[in-house]
Structure formats: structure tokens, C-alpha cells
Amino acid sequence: MKSIEIKDLSLSFGDLKVLEQLNLDIFDGEFLVLLGASGCGKSTLLNCIAGLLDISEGQIFIKGNNVTWKEPKDRDIGMVFQSYALYPQMSVYGNLSFGLKNAGVPKAQIAERVARAAAILQIEPLLKRKPSELSGGQRQRVAIGRALVREVDVFLFDEPLSNLDAKLRAELRVEIKRLHQRLNNTMIYVTHDQIEALTLADRIAIMLGGSVQQLDTPHAIYNHPVNKYVAGFIGSPGMNFMKGALSGGDNPHFTIDGLNVDLSRYAFGEQGVQPTNSAWLGIRPEHVHVGKEADGLAFTHEVEVEVVEPMGADTLVWSQLANQEFRFRVGGQKTVTPGEKLIVGFDPISASVFDGHSELRL
Amino acid sequence: MSIEPIGRRPRRVFNPTRIMIYCVLGVAAIYYLLPLYIMVMTSLKGMPEIRLGNIFSPPVEVTFEPWVKAWDTACTGLYCEGLKVGFWNSVKILIPSVVISIAIASVNGYALSFWRFRGAEVFFTILIFGSFIPYQVMLYPLVIITRELGIFGSITGIIMIHTIFGMPILTLLFRNYFASLPQELFKAARVDGAGFWGIFLKIMVPMSPPIFVVAIILQVTGIWNDFLFGVIFAGTKNFPMTVQLNNIVNSTQGVKEYNVNMAATILTGAVPLAIYFLSGKYFVRGIAAGAVKG
Numbered sequence: 001m002k003s004i005e006i007k008d009l010s011l012s013f014g015d016l017k018v019l020e021q022l023n024l025d026i027f028d029g030e031f032l033v034l035l036g037a038s039g040c041g042k043s044t045l046l047n048c049i050a051g052l053l054d055i056s057e058g059q060i061f062i063k064g065n066n067v068t069w070k071e072p073k074d075r076d077i078g079m080v081f082q083s084y085a086l087y088p089q090m091s092v093y094g095n096l097s098f099g100l101k102n103a104g105v106p107k108a109q110i111a112e113r114v115a116r117a118a119a120i121l122q123i124e125p126l127l128k129r130k131p132s133e134l135s136g137g138q139r140q141r142v143a144i145g146r147a148l149v150r151e152v153d154v155f156l157f158d159e160p161l162s163n164l165d166a167k168l169r170a171e172l173r174v175e176i177k178r179l180h181q182r183l184n185n186t187m188i189y190v191t192h193d194q195i196e197a198l199t200l201a202d203r204i205a206i207m208l209g210g211s212v213q214q215l216d217t218p219h220a221i222y223n224h225p226v227n228k229y230v231a232g233f234i235g236s237p238g239m240n241f242m243k244g245a246l247s248g249g250d251n252p253h254f255t256i257d258g259l260n261v262d263l264s265r266y267a268f269g270e271q272g273v274q275p276t277n278s279a280w281l282g283i284r285p286e287h288v289h290v291g292k293e294a295d296g297l298a299f300t301h302e303v304e305v306e307v308v309e310p311m312g313a314d315t316l317v318w319s320q321l322a323n324q325e326f327r328f329r330v331g332g333q334k335t336v337t338p339g340e341k342l343i344v345g346f347d348p349i350s351a352s353v354f355d356g357h358s359e360l361r362l
Numbered sequence: 363m364s365i366e367p368i369g370r371r372p373r374r375v376f377n378p379t380r381i382m383i384y385c386v387l388g389v390a391a392i393y394y395l396l397p398l399y400i401m402v403m404t405s406l407k408g409m410p411e412i413r414l415g416n417i418f419s420p421p422v423e424v425t426f427e428p429w430v431k432a433w434d435t436a437c438t439g440l441y442c443e444g445l446k447v448g449f450w451n452s453v454k455i456l457i458p459s460v461v462i463s464i465a466i467a468s469v470n471g472y473a474l475s476f477w478r479f480r481g482a483e484v485f486f487t488i489l490i491f492g493s494f495i496p497y498q499v500m501l502y503p504l505v506i507i508t509r510e511l512g513i514f515g516s517i518t519g520i521i522m523i524h525t526i527f528g529m530p531i532l533t534l535l536f537r538n539y540f541a542s543l544p545q546e547l548f549k550a551a552r553v554d555g556a557g558f559w560g561i562f563l564k565i566m567v568p569m570s571p572p573i574f575v576v577a578i579i580l581q582v583t584g585i586w587n588d589f590l591f592g593v594i595f596a597g598t599k600n601f602p603m604t605v606q607l608n609n610i611v612n613s614t615q616g617v618k619e620y621n622v623n624m625a626a627t628i629l630t631g632a633v634p635l636a637i638y639f640l641s642g643k644y645f646v647r648g649i650a651a652g653a654v655k656g
Binding site for chain 2: 047050051052071072073077078079081082083085086087088089098099102103143146158
């Protein structure tokens with residue numbers, strides 16, 4: 001069943017179009033992540049769903065109700081903000097109960113709901129404290145609690161972990177995932193952090209310039225990006241892109257500056273192979289094999305190591321392939337020195353080919 | 363054993379820069395304190411001693427008679443009841459004006475920074491523009507308006523005038539302050555179901571004591587020191603302290619009682635002076651807050 005439906009949503013501030021004709025269906029109990037760079041409209045979209053921004057055109061349905069012009073409080077949503085947005089002069093208990101008091105919930109029931117949320121988030125000892133006496137992680141827990149006590153169907157998260165340090169972020173990320181598995185309600189989560197997106201999401205919507213580029217599972221987005229933007233955005237370090245020409249027929253080849261890559265194992269899209277002089281071949285650094293592991297792959301070549309970046313678990317190596325930048329990963333235990341010559345290879349099945357003009361996946 | 367730097371930390375109390383700064387500050391302090399010194403000394407002397415002309419010398423015979431006279435029996439025009447009438451008039455004008463103007467301006471500022479309506483910017487610009495028009499231009503139209511409303515020459519009239527003229531600067535003050543509070547707090551409160559007044563009274567006001575203090579200081583000193591509006595709109599019976607002070611000092615009848623004049627002036631200035639002393643930090647903040655961006 002659909003939890004949220006967004007139909008032809010547009011939003012503009014004067015002449016500036018922030019969202020354009022956006023359609024999005026989110027299913028019951030789904031964890032959807034809106035991912036994109038700054039200014040792509042992801043937070044704006046979330047604010048529209050929450051009712052904090054008036055939209056210009058379109059409709060928003062939550063649980064089958066048209067809530068397009070409804071106040072945020074009447075939309076059955078709870079929201080968690082990046083800056084926590086806790087009311088500084090109220091205690092944690094006051095923060096958690098504020099919404100319920102406004103809704104006229106009886107006192108006994110408020111106490112019960114707050115106690116339940118506090119137990120889930122393990123913030124019971126903090127209930128009497130003021131937000132200023134809490135650490136960042138505790139504050140964000142309280143902020144999540146404030147959404148929790150509302151007992152709503154839809155949770156909206158606006159970059160909730162961005163203000164935390166790396167370690168705490170990883171901890172709370174898992175906690176949010178646990179919370180979702182436990183409550184099983186619909187969650188929409190805005191972030192610019194692809195790790196958060198990949199780890200948390202049932203589906204990811206990658207946004208650019210106010211429209212959704214790709215909406216799919218993390219696996220599909222990582223392995224079959226629909227265009228060059230998505231391919232480059234997801235994955236760190238980013239995908240290698242090499243410009244070249246594509247030849248068609250039964251035995252398609254990609255030619256980079258005289259170098260041939262056999263693409264007969266590559267799964268082309270429905271439109272088949274159209275020969276073109278301008279195309280991109282993308283291969284992720286982690287899909288490149290080195291040395292003996294490269295034996296027998298459809299494409300192998302010798303490259304010279306230029307720069308080595310050890311990252312602990314693995315090492316990123318920068319080199320040139322057919323005069324274009326080429327990065328690949330080797331195991332962290334392996335010693336690689338600049339100037340060394342290595343045999344690298346990859347299986348075209350894990351590559352992506354994009355049209356040179358439209359930048360769409362072929 | 364701990365590792366110590368070489369020798370003791372050098373003390374640089376009397377370097378040339380310091381000496382310069384203290385000299386300049388000292389001169390400035392004397393420059394401003396000297397008139398005050400003369401006022402206090404003169405107010406404590408009897409008239410015969412003043413006539414000797416040694417204005418810098420301290421009183422030979424200290425008398426508080428001039429202070430009592432200034433407060434209680436000095437003639438302000440037709441009546442000889444001293445400044446106390448003016449003091450209470452000023453209080454009657456001050457308290458409602460401060461309360462009403464701040465109440466309205468804080469809501470204005472809150473609405474302008476959080477509930478952006480169509481044309482909010484234009485509205486705000488017009489309001490701020492109002493503060494650049496010289497008061498004198500508006501006096502006559504305002505006299506006619508208050509006359510038509512039937513409140514000319516009354517406490518209500520002068521309160522309304524002070525409230526209106528406090529609006530631009532106070533609204534600017536509150537708008538800038540509220541604009542500095544996180545927008546997300548406002549959004550969170552809306553999701554929590556608080557309305558326009560709920561967010562203002564339960565979330566924003568409890569977060570804003572500093573700016574309310576600043577506004578109170580600005581208004582109290584401004585309204586207390588006002589002469590022009592008081593003399594025009596308050597009416598003879600309700601003249602504020604400043605107007606009565608003027609009537610005492612500038613009276614052209616009889617002997618110039620310098621000691622009474624000095625005492626009366628200090629009494630009138632005492633209220634804003636007390637505010638300045640009590641609120642030091644906030645007052646500076648108020649000046650700065652009024653000065654920053656529109």
C-alpha cells in the first residue's frame with residue numbers, strides 16, 4: 001500500500017524553480033532516502049511533504065488523504081531536524097510532551113507515551129535535564145523521541161546526523177535502522193552522505209536540480225546507475241570515466257585512444273548498441289583487479305603507478321590508462337610504490353557505458 | 363619536574379601604548395565629569411555663596427534646600443508644586459508606552475521573521491523608512507489626527523504617539539533578533555502543532571529575555587528624555603518631567619536660582635542615568651543591535 005504519493009509537485013520562489021513536476025510514491029513501511037548534493041531540492045521536498053513550505057503546483061497524499069493544504073500538525077508526521085531544534089527553555093520531558101499538550105492529549109496518556117519513547121531511545125535518565133546539558137548524540141535522540149511520541153505513520157528526517165562527529169554518526173545510524181526495523185513505519189530521510197543512504201535505505205532517490213534522477217534500491221543504484229551523474233555521485237572514491245568510441249554489431253567494442261575493450265559480456269539496455277564516436281566507459285576503482293587476479297579477464301593492460309593513497313583497509317592507486325586518469329583499489333596489505341608497473345584488468349559486466357551527449361546509460 | 367619558559371612572564375603594564383590610552387581616557391573622563399562636578403557642587407550651595415562666583419570650589423556650607431525646593435515647591439509656569447508632578451506624569455506616560463510599544467513591536471518582529479507573508483519585505487522597508495523622516499514633518503498632521511480622535515492633550519494621546527514612534531526601531535530590533543534564532547525551531551514547533559501565538563509565547567518569548575531588556579532600556583531612556591512630543595501632545599496638566607524642568611530653568615521671572623536649576627536637572631536625568639548604570643552590558647548591546655543590518 002502507498003504511504004505517501006506525490007503528484008506533479010512543483011515549487012518555485014519567484015522565477016527560481018526549485019522542484020519541477022516531481023512524482024514520487026513511497027510504500028508503507030519503506031525507508032526512502034533522498035540523496036543529492038547541496039541545493040538539489042531534497043530538503044525542500046521534505047519540507048513540502050511536512051507542510052512547512054507551500055507548494056506551487058501538484059498534490060501530496062499521505063495515507064490516501066490529500067494533505068496538500070493541511071497544516072503540518074494535521075499530516076500525521078513527525079520530523080527530526082539537523083540542528084535538533086530542541087526547545088532550549090524546556091526540559092527533555094517538556095520537549096517530548098509539547099506536541100501532545102498542544103494536541104490536547106490527557107496528562108496520564110502523555111506521561112505514558114513519553115515513558116515509552118524514552119525507553120525505546122534509552123533517554124529515561126535525561127528526562128529532567130535541559131537540552132543545553134546534553135551531548136550532541138543525546139540531543140538527537142531527544143529530537144527523534146519528539147517525533148516518536150506523536151505515534152505517527154511517517155517519520156521525516158532532515159539530515160539528522162550531519163551535526164555529529166563521525167563515530168557518533170555511525171552509532172546513531174545503526175540505531176535509526178534498528179528503530180525502523182522495530183517500528184516498521186514509513187521513513188523519509190534526507191542526506192548528502194552516500195554511506196548513510198546506502199546503509200539505511202530500502203530505496204534511494206537521487207536528486208539533481210529539483211528532479212529525481214534515479215529511484216531504486218541501493219544495489220541497483222550502485223551497480224546500474226541510469227546516468228553518468230548518478231554513477232559519479234555514488235561510490236567513493238568515484239567511478240573512473242574514460243571517453244572513447246563505441247562500435248556496434250554482435251561483437252561490440254569500446255575504443256579508448258587505440259585501446260580496445262571487448263563489451264560482448266556487457267548487458268546493454270533495451271535500445272541495443274548504437275555505434276557512436278562519443279561515449280563514456282565507467283568502471284569503479286573497486287571493480288578493477290590487479291596482477292594475477294586480472295588473469296583471464298576480458299580487458300587487461302599494464303599501467304604505471306603515479307600516486308598511492310593508503311586508507312587502511314585498502315589502498316587507492318592513481319595511474320593513467322590510455323592517457324586518461326585511472327584509479328583502482330588494491331588490498332591494504334599490498335605494498336605499491338610510485339613508478340611500479342602493474343597489470344590491471346576488469347570484467348565489462350561490472351562496467352557502465354554512457355552516451356557521450358545524453359550521458360544516459362546504454 | 364615541569365619544563366619552564368625562560369624567566370618570569372614579562373609584564374607589560376606601562377608600555378607606551380598603555381600610557382597613551384590611559385592619558386586619552388583620563389582627559390575624556392575629566393572633560394565629561396567636570397560639568398557634572400559643577401552641577402553637584404552648585405546644587406549644594408546657597409544663593410549667596412553662588413553669587414561669589416567660584417564655581418569650582420566645593421560648598422562651604424552644604425545645604426539640601428535646593429533639592430527639596432526643586433522637587434517640591436519650584437514654580438513650573440503657573441503652578442508651584444515642584445518637579446514631582448512632572449515626575450509622576452512621566453511615569454504615567456512611560457510605563458504604558460513602554461509596555462504597549464514593546465508588546466506590539468515584538469509581535470511585529472516575530473511575524474516578519476517567521477511568518478513571511480506576501481509583501482513582508484515591502485512592509486518592513488516602509489516601516490524602517492519611517493524612521494528616517496524627521497519627526498518635525500509629522501507633527502502637524504499628528505496634531506490633527508489626535509484632535510480628530512479626541513485624544514489630543516491627554517495621557518492616551520502621548521502614549522499613542524510614543525508607541526507609534528517606537529515602532530520602526532523596535533521592530534527592527536526584534537526582527538533581527540528573531541531572525542538570528544534557528545528557523546528549524548520554528549518548524550519543529552509547527553510540526554508539534556503550536557500556532558502563531560503558541561510559538562510566540564511558549565517558544566520565542568522565553569528565548570528572548572536579552573532583547574526584551576534591550577528594548578526596555580531603549581524605550582525607557584528614549585521616552586523619559588523626550589521633550590518635543592511631551593510639550594505638544596501631553597497637554598498642560600500632563601507635562602512630563604523634561605517639560606517642567608524646562609519651565610523651571612527657563613523661567614524669566616524673578617532671580618535665577620542656579621542651585622535649584624542644577625538640582626532639578628540632576629533629578630530629571632537620574633532615571634536614564636540609573637538605567638545606564640544598572641544595565642551597562644545590555645545597553646551597549648542595544649546600541650549595537652539597532653545599528654546592524656536592516
